Amino acid sequence: MLGRSECILLKSVLEMARPRKGGTPTFTAYHAARALNLLEGERLGRQRLARSLGLGEASTRTLLEIMGELGLVEKAGRGFQPTSRGRELAKTLSRVIRVHTGTANPIPGGAAIILPNIDPPEDLTSVYKIRDYLVEEGCKVAVIGGTQQGRPVFPGVEGPPVTYIVEAVEDLGITGSSTIIFVPRTCLPQAYNAALRIIVERLCK
Numbered sequence: 258m259l260g261r262s263e264c265i266l267l268k269s270v271l272e273m274a275r276p277r278k279g280g281t282p283t284f285t286a287y288h289a290a291r292a293l294n295l296l297e298g299e300r301l302g303r304q305r306l307a308r309s310l311g312l313g314e315a316s317t318r319t320l321l322e323i324m325g326e327l328g329l330v331e332k333a334g335r336g337f338q339p340t341s342r343g344r345e346l347a348k349t350l351s352r353v354i355r356v357h358t359g360t361a362n363p364i365p366g367g368a369a370i371i372l373p374n375i376d377p378p379e380d381l382t383s384v385y386k387i388r389d390y391l392v393e394e395g396c397k398v399a400v401i402g403g404t405q406q407g408r409p410v411f412p413g414v415e416g417p418p419v420t421y422i423v424e425a426v427e428d429l430g431i432t433g434s435s436t437i438i439f440v441p442r443t444c445l446p447q448a449y450n451a452a453l454r455i456i457v458e459r460l461c462k
Contacts, residue, residue, distance in 0.1 A: 258460055264461035266345065266346040267453065269327050270346065270350075273323050273324070282316065284316050285446040285450045286453045287449035287450065288446060289324060289329075290354075292306060292320065292321075292330070293330070295309055296338050300333050300336035300338050301337065302335050302336045303337075306337070328342045328343075329343035353456050353460070354372060354449065354453065354456065356449065357369040358445075360425065360428040362439055363400045363439055364399075364400060364441055367441050368439070368445045368448075369429060369439050370445075370449060370452050371429065371435055371436070372437075372438075372452060373433070373435045374456070375403075375435065375456070375460075377402055377434060377437070378401060378412055379410075379412065381413045384402070387451075391440070391448055393451070394451045395447045396444035398441055398444070400438075403434065403435050403436040404433070404434060406432075409423055
């Protein structure tokens with residue numbers, strides 16, 4: 258379980274990406290998390306941050322405005338920096354969701370999202386529940402499973418993909434139990450949103 262203050266922070270990030278007047282934002286919780294990490298390393302202005310996030314300037318401006326209203330970032334000279342609340346959020350996010358893009362992957366050019374605090378799916382019904390979150394966010398391709406004491410557990414996956422999964426899990430270096438979601442890198446932002454929803458629903462009571 259997560260603490261009350263941690264859950265409030267995580268829920269606020271999910272709220273940022275919800276549809277508003279004028280439509281659904283192009284940014285997601287992933288962009289907010291990445292922005293916090295980038296700004297913690299270096300003060301960036303809106304234009305440079307937009308390029309780093311792969312967003313347009315207008316979307317980045319809206320994202321920064323919302324993050325400012327939530328007390329997550331503040332203006333610092335010509336750029337922005339995380340507040341203490343923003344740094345706390347970044348720390349919590351990195352603890353509950355890990356993203357790997359430079360490791361072996363059963364999906365060519367894909368990304369791995371690891372949820373260290375969520376046990377792996379035990380059967381296909383559990384896999385389908387996770388897949389439903391992904392599809393709702395717009396990510397329709399995924400390999401879902403996890404590790405049990407460091408060993409790969411991917412219900413329903415058979416044949417040649419198993420070799421790639423074993424290699425990918427070894428590459429990730431996971432020793433305990435966790436849920437792993439492999440997705441194409443193009444839908445990483447949407448999959449991150451789905452993962453955060455799973456975290457909030459399962460670990461925040």
